[in-house]
Amino acid sequence: MSFFDAVEAAVTGFLCEGIRAADYRVAMAETVQSALGVGSNRRGSPYEPLTVSEVSGGSMLIRWSDGMVSRGSLTRAPQAALEDVLQSAFEGRYDDPDVVDFPGRSDIPDIDLHSAGTEAIATGSDARALPEILEILEGVREGCGAKLLDASARAVAVRRRVITSGGFRGDSDSTTMAFWIGLDSLACDGFESRVPFAVGDVRRRAERTADDFTALSRELGEGPRGRTRVVLHPRTAESFLRTFLFGALSGAAVANGRSRFTLDDFHSGRIAFRDDFSLRTRPFTPLGVGSFRFTDEGLVAREVELIRDGKLMTPLLGLKYARRLEMDATPVPGSIGGYAFGLGRRMSREEALSGSERCVLVHSVLGMHTQDAVRGEYSVLAPQGVLYEDGSAKGRVTSTLNGAFFSDLLSTDLAMVDFDGFACPGLMMEVELS
Amino acid sequence: MSDNRPLLLRTELIAELTERAREAGVYAVFRFEEQRSRSIGIEGVRVEAVESSFSGGLGVQAFTTSGHCGFSSIDDPETDRAVRALDRAVAAAKAAEAAGLDANPAILEIPPETGQVFPATSYAFSGLTVGEMREHAVVVAGEFAAAAGGLTVRTSFGISIDSWRIARTDGTDVHFEVPRSMLHALVTARENGEAVRTSASITGNSYELLLDREARDGLARRIAKAADLARELLTAELYLAGSYRLLIDFALAKGLAHEAFGHAAESDGLDSSILGRNGRFRTGERFGSEKVTIIDESIEGDNAFQPYSGNGVPRRAVTILRDGVLKESLADVHTAHRAKTPVTGASRLSGFASPPIPRMSNIRVEVADPVPIPQGKDFYDWEPEEVRDLLIEAGDLPEGKKIIFLSGYRGGQVNPALGDFVFNCTAIYELTTGDVKLFKPGIFSGRIEAVLHSIARGYGPLRLDAAGTCGKAGQSVPSSGGSHHFLLIDENPQVRIGGRS
Structure with missing residues (x-):
């Protein structure tokens, strides 16, 4: 019996004090992953070794025949542990009148999420792909003059199943491939794809990171002060959006x-x-x-x-x-x-950086997770900003960004900036720098 | 009191895996983990979720005789699956050798170790049913909601017991448990479209946080203060950004030690850290005032307790900085030799599926000759006005001067290579001899090299129970630490608080 089937059988077969599962939802995933990393120029060190791992796990939500509700989660485990989690969940059952919907049979859209090539890398059948990516990144490091490379590459294959007592039954195979590059802890970028990266694609993206490294290597010291145009790199923009916008859109928070x-x-x-x-x-x-x-x-x-x-x-x-x-x-x-x-106002990275007399491209910020997501006000350190004047990168500046993100999203100064290779747009806005 | 210890049953499997690894000509580390946990979240007095969880598995790290390494992990490690994980790790190590990847044979030289550590707890993990835990938590949540005086309160309680058995093919076999619990309250104040959050929490290692009157009453008093603060912050202004003479509390001091110094002292990052030079720890160099000592120490019963490293080496206290001078790195077996510092057993375990990496446990800042404070007064009973009076009495706040008091830790971050650190507080108070004014929080940022030179004085005894979670390289582990009740930091242009311009 597969682990998926074992969990479903355990839930449906559980009986205690005359009470059984009246409705349930079980979401499980089997994951296989391969990974390899470079730490301080050392490829495959004990901290980033060549790795092949598999893990299964998931969660369950049960509405019992007495109307009470339980939640549980577990990794693949012996039957005794599975029964123990169910028993604990049963003992902790609670009243929740909002847990009554267990979706029924549905037409599931047929969207391709899976690459056989990525799965072969994830399972270790294709052992060359991850080292090849890291070799390219090592070459880029040498080419740009960075002393230290930190990098990783990984491939993941996931088989998911969600079943409900209402009749929903969904199976899905998906893959993800990712690599990350850091140069002298100054410039870093990460990229994801469902299919294996082409060699040229890896090199092109890494060379863009190397260009950023070159600009960041020229240290200018303190950056501009006062109200200043900034362009948030997509990674930085994503951290703002996740913390403030998506935090505010959370149904539980509302x-x-x-x-x-x-x-x-x-x-x-x-x-x-x-x-x-x-x-x-x-x-x-x-x-x-x-x-x-x-x-x-x-x-x-x-x-x-x-x-x-x-x-x-x-x-x-x-x-x-x-x-x-x-x-x-x-x-x-x-x-x-x-x-x-x-957003009506949208431009490329090049347009954003060349279209301003002076602006700061903010590659990363420190302290975003310490901000009050409800208030939307922020005060974060940006030690990796590049000052641009008339479209020319002058060098690295350090600033503290202060502002109110929800006000930024209302501002006429706001523009979205598309960066090659990033799903999230960058954001151009006027920010108080100190 | 203790619960069942299922990892005791792994002895035969360990022997079988050891034999198989030897036959394959490799040295291997086997890390078995089983974690059971329970949690509950309550909005006001309404139960939002109760969850029971189990996770467990095996991580195998194999080393060839030349020190090339491969790793594999698997859940539910019954014999066939455990063997599969070992075979994959062996294959990966041999592939790493064939490909000429990094060779690090240091682990092959360390002596074997055996031992067991099972910390005592007031209540066994299974001493309450989940239903009983839920009932107690609902009562506590009611007390907290009342303490908050009408503001929105989310109460959460979590308890876990993390069991580890680490064996190596050299005969090492250590077995330990880490019991943890946390009771947390998040308070939200809203007014005229504005909202402010504050929080209070305590950590322990069992149900004592729910069941012991003193613990929950203490937290209820803090929640009442957190609620008052949230209301006041709704209309508070931002402080003027800049460099000031600062006072920080023990929790912020933990953040300072952790972010500004501890990470930079970890032996895996010394090729790029400002505390390293060419991969070596800069032992003997001055990095702080001669009054300042920084120590990392795993303490039984603490949130960050871990008695053995991820490779089965006993973790010992590490004096990173003594009297302002660098002494020892937080070093594990893989990089201590390169750092030229002793192995201190510093690698932490975040889960069986991740190779362990050097991390802090409980880190503290000690300042010589601290100013004594009245005995018997709990830290959380200090009002800002009393803190101001303490500074005046100590002669540190003269007429016409001001000290900016940062209160309440809200997390931090560091770039050890660039030397930049930040952390955030819950509130800022401007202290003068004639007044105490509240301002909204602002980020506290600075340069690692600068801040420790500016620590001027400590006030009161050490308090080391500031708890948090530390993220590094995609791994997350509990952290903790502290300092004297308060630390005074002299004005330094490289140490700033953010705010309005």
């Missing part, structure tokens, strides 16, 4: 009064952003890194408008909070690549 936005804001379609700002999910791109077929709750993928013309349309809602807020559930992508951001 329902429990911990979001900047209230339920009324969504019902009334409050304009909280610039009127040309939009955000929707984008789950159907074939082999897109943010694409998916169904969620762990058994919600099939569909496009959802979260923000339209600056108006709040819906929070990100799982089944529980959708019921509590009396709104439709929203299938949520697992990565930023599953979202499409829209």
Whole structure:
């Protein structure tokens, strides 16, 4: 019996005090992964060895015949441990009137998420791909004059299954390939794909990182002070968006009064952003890194408008909070690549950096996780900014960025900036630097 | 009190794996882990989720005789699956050798170790059913909601017992458990579209956080203060960014030691760290005021306790900085030789599926000759006005001067290569002889080389229970530490707080 089947059988067969599972949802995943890293120029050191691993695990939600609810999670385990988790979950069952929806049979969109080539790398059948990527990155390091390379490459193959007592049954195979490059701890970038990276693609992306390294290597010291145009690199922009915007769109946060936005804001379609700002999910791109077929709750993928013309349309809602807020559930992508951001003012990286008399390209910030996500105000250190004057990179500056992100999203100064190879756009905005 | 110890049953499997590894001509480290955990989240007094979890597996790290390494992990490591993991690790190590990857034979030379550590706890993990845990937590959440005086409160409690058995083919066999628990309350104040969060938490190692009156009453008092602070912060202003004479509390001092110094002292990063030169730890060089000593020490019962390294080496206390001078690196067996410092057993375990890496446990800043404070007064009972009076009495806050008091730790981050660190606080107070003013929090940032030279004075005894979570290289482990109740940091242009311009 497979582990998936064992878990389902354990849930359906459990009986205690005359109580059994009346409804349930089980979401499981089997993952195989290969990885190899470089730490301080050492490839395959004991900290980043050549690795082949497999792990299975998942979660379960049960509504018992007495109306109470339990949750549990586990990795693949002997039958006794599985029964122990079920028994503990049963003992801890609680009343939750919002847990009543267990999706039924659905037509699952047929979206290609799987690459046989990536799976071969993940299982170790293709042992050359990961070293090849790292060899390219080592060559790029030598070419740009960086002293130290830190890098990693990995391939992952995942087999997922979600089943519910309502009749939903979803199986999905997906793959992900990723590499990361860091040069002298000054410039770093990470990239993901569902298919194996082409050699030329790896080199092109790494050379762009090397260009950033060259600019960051010229240390100028303190950066400009006062209100200054900045371009947030996609990695930095993503950290802002995740902390503040997606934090505020969380259905649990809205329902429990911990979001900047209230339920009324969504019902009334409050304009909280610039009127040309939009955000929707984008789950159907074939082999897109943010694409998916169904969620762990058994919600099939569909496009959802979260923000339209600056108006709040819906929070990100799982089944529980959708019921509590009396709104439709929203299938949520697992990565930023599953979202499409829209803004009237949009430009390329080159246009953004050359179109300003003076601006700072912020490659990374320190301290984002310490910010108060509800308030939206931020104060973060940016030790890896590059000062551009008339489109020319002058060198590395250090600044502290201070501001209020929700105000930034309303500002007419805001623009989205497309960076080659990144799903999330960069953001150009005026920020107080200190 | 203890629970069942299922990893005791792995002895035969370890023997079988050891024999198989020897036959393959490799040295291997076997890391068995089983973790059981329970958690509950309560909004106000409404239970939002109760969860029971189990995870367990085996990580195998194999080394060829030349020191080339391969790693594999697998869950549910019954014999066939464990053998599969070993075979994969062996194949990976031999492939690494064939490809000429990094060779690091240091582990082949260390002596074998045996031992067991099972910390005592007030209550066994299975001493309460999950249902009983839920009922107690609901009562506690009600007390916390009342303490918050009408503000939104989310109460969460988590308990886990993490069991490890680490064996090596040289006969090493160490077995230990790390029990942990945490009770946390998140308070949210809202007004006129503004919202502010504050929080309070305590850590322990069993259900004592729920069951012992003193622990929960202490946290309830802190929640009441956190609620008051959240209300006041709704209308507080940002402070003027700049460099000031600063006072930080023990939790922020833990953040300072952890972010500004501890990470830079880890032996795997000394090729790029500012505390390293050509991969060597800069032992003997001055990096701080002669009053300052920084020590990392794994303490039984603490949030960051881990008695053995991920390779089965006993973890010992490490004096990173003594009287301002660098002494020892946080070194594990793989990079201590390169760092030219002793092996201190510093690698932490974040899970069976990850190779261990050098990390801190409980890190503290000690300052010579601290100013004594009244005995018997709990740290959390100090009001900002009393802190101001303490500074005046100590002669550190004269008329016409000000000290900026950063209170409450909200996490931090560091780039050890560039020497930049940041951390954030819950609130800023401007202390003068005539007034105490509250301001919104601002990021505290600086240069590692600068800040330790500016530590001027400590106040009160050591308090080491500031707990958090440390992320590094995609791995996450519990961390903790502290210092004297308060630390005074002299004004330094390379140490700033963010705020308005």
